[in-house]
Amino acid sequence: xxxxxxxxxxxxxxxxxxxxxxxxxxxxxxxxxxxxxxxxxxxxxxxxxxxxxxxxxxxxxxxxxxxxxxxxxxxxxxxxxxxxxxxxxxxxxxxxxxxxxxxxxxxxxxxxxxxxxxxxxxxxxxxxxxxxxxxxxxxxxxxxxxxxxxxxxxxxxxxxxxxxxxxxxxxxxxxxxxxxxxxxxxxxxxxxxxxxxxxxxxxxxxxxxxxxxxxxxxxxxxxxxxxxxxxxxxxxxxxxxxxxxxxxxxxxxx
Ligand SMILES: Nc1ncnc2c1ncn2[C@@H]1O[C@H](COP(=O)(O)OP(=O)(O)OP(=O)(O)O)[C@@H](O)[C@H]1O
Ligand SMILES: [Mg+2]
Numbered sequence: 001x002x003x004x005x006x007x008x009x010x011x012x013x014x015x016x017x018x019x020x021x022x023x024x025x026x027x028x029x030x031x032x033x034x035x036x037x038x039x040x041x042x043x044x045x046x047x048x049x050x051x052x053x054x055x056x057x058x059x060x061x062x063x064x065x066x067x068x069x070x071x072x073x074x075x076x077x078x079x080x081x082x083x084x085x086x087x088x089x090x091x092x093x094x095x096x097x098x099x100x101x102x103x104x105x106x107x108x109x110x111x112x113x114x115x116x117x118x119x120x121x122x123x124x125x126x127x128x129x130x131x132x133x134x135x136x137x138x139x140x141x142x143x144x145x146x147x148x149x150x151x152x153x154x155x156x157x158x159x160x161x162x163x164x165x166x167x168x169x170x171x172x173x174x175x176x177x178x179x180x181x182x183x184x185x186x187x188x189x190x191x192x193x194x195x196x197x198x199x200x201x202x203x204x205x206x207x208x209x210x211x212x213x214x215x216x217x218x219x220x221x222x223x224x225x226x227x228x229x230x231x232x233x234x235x236x237x238x239x240x241x242x243x244x245x246x247x248x249x250x251x252x253x254x
Contacts, residue, residue, distance in 0.1 A: 010035040010191035016065035025051040027214035041195040043211030049195035057084045085153035087164040098133040108156035123151035143169040218243040
């Protein structure tokens with residue numbers, strides 16, 4: 001995993017498909033995520049973002065296709081190299097913030113107590129909840145729970161982070177802090193896959209995939225995607241709509 005010889009992409013997905021009964025949630029999707037970048041997955045409700053992330057972290061098994069992380073197929077051993085923040089926080093509501101973050105550090109294998117204490121503090125500081133570390137989750141606001149969930153996903157300092165809409169409900173000031181932190185992690189070689197609806201998040205990503213009905217309709221840097229519209233003033237929202245319309249026109253002419 002940390003092998004110096006491996007020089008390929010952090011994540012490589014080939015022809016991935018997943019159905020819930022007869023609903024195609026992820027449909028023949030291929031993707032490469034280079035190492036050390038923030039890769040955004042953007043798409044409307046139901047486009048398959050959560051399903052894709054759950055496939056990547058190994059919580060769902062693909063119907064077809066393959067996934068490789070740092071050149072290796074998914075395995076139990078990989079889980080300590082992966083951090084996952086689910087869309088809906090799965091925290092122990094009767095435990096405190098610090099106990100929750102510590103619990104995740106333990107299950108992800110941070111055994112050394114002193115190290116764990118340091119990493120737990122760093123993660124809670126990042127989400128700006130250190131003064132409230134002894135509060136139980138039950139007493140927190142929605143946005144605060146979201147922040148604890150982010151702290152839990154990264155407390156073991158994984159080289160691969162999968163964040164499912166981490167900025168939802170997070171106030172603008174803290175969102176700026178999050179992005180500074182993510183970019184800092186990228187500089188240290190951490191690869192981040194992040195799903196979002198907001199163009200604010202999208203603009204921070206190094207590369208983006210636009211998702212629709214389980215398929216990638218466009219992929220590139222934010223600049224490339226905006227340029228593809230042919231309009232110099234185009235926003236990422238304009239770019240998304242441009243690709244949706246192009247795809248629909250393509251389908252009609254078939
Ligand atoms: N457990 C499930 N059982 C059946 N269908 C599901 C299940 N989870 C998701 N789906 C369906 O799969 C499709 C993709 O859902 P998914 O949750 O991956 O979308 P999403 O892009 O994450 O949406 P959102 O932006 O609302 O989070 C949707 O049509 C959804 O209804
Ligand atoms: Mg989702």
